[in-house]
Amino acid sequence: MRIVRRALEAFNTGDTSRAHEFTSPQYFNHESQADPVRSKIRGPEEFIDTVRVLRSAFADLHYEEQELIAGGDKVSMIVSVNGKYIGNFFGIPPTGNRISYQAVHIHRIGDDGEIVEHRAIRDDLSLMMQLGVAVPPSPQYEPLFRAWKGLKR
DSSP states (O other): OOHEEEEEEEHHHHOOOHHHHHHHEEEEEGGGTTTTTTGOTTHHHHHHHHHHHHHEEEEEEEEEEEEEEEEEEEEEEEEEEEEEEEEEEBBBBBOEEEEEEEEEEEEEEEESEEEEEEEEEEEEHHHHHHHSOOOOOGGGGGHHHHHHHHHOO
């Protein structure tokens, strides 16, 4: 579990100088596969590139651990993510908007104790709305949207 917290710390500080200590040379990030260039990167270099991309797009980027669950070779972390959108992200121009969403990061830990695989389940709809790409639901669907998201008025 400590190894996953070290990865989280790297995202929060931007210091990736020790990524090779917790990221396997075979590290595979499922989340970078949508980008044709980034999909070819593996190992600590991929982790470092992901931190660079996110921190250049979002100022004050902060991941806060909400819950950590471990079982077998998997460690999952529920996080809240906050920041300010200041840079290019997937071709979306910066808006200066603050962002806040939740995500679940699932890490597979190898026999050597390093992270070998990463997946994420994010609230991309809320993120895209905050970036100004997706529009909020119309007023008639607002109660349904809030119930779906588990939000209270």
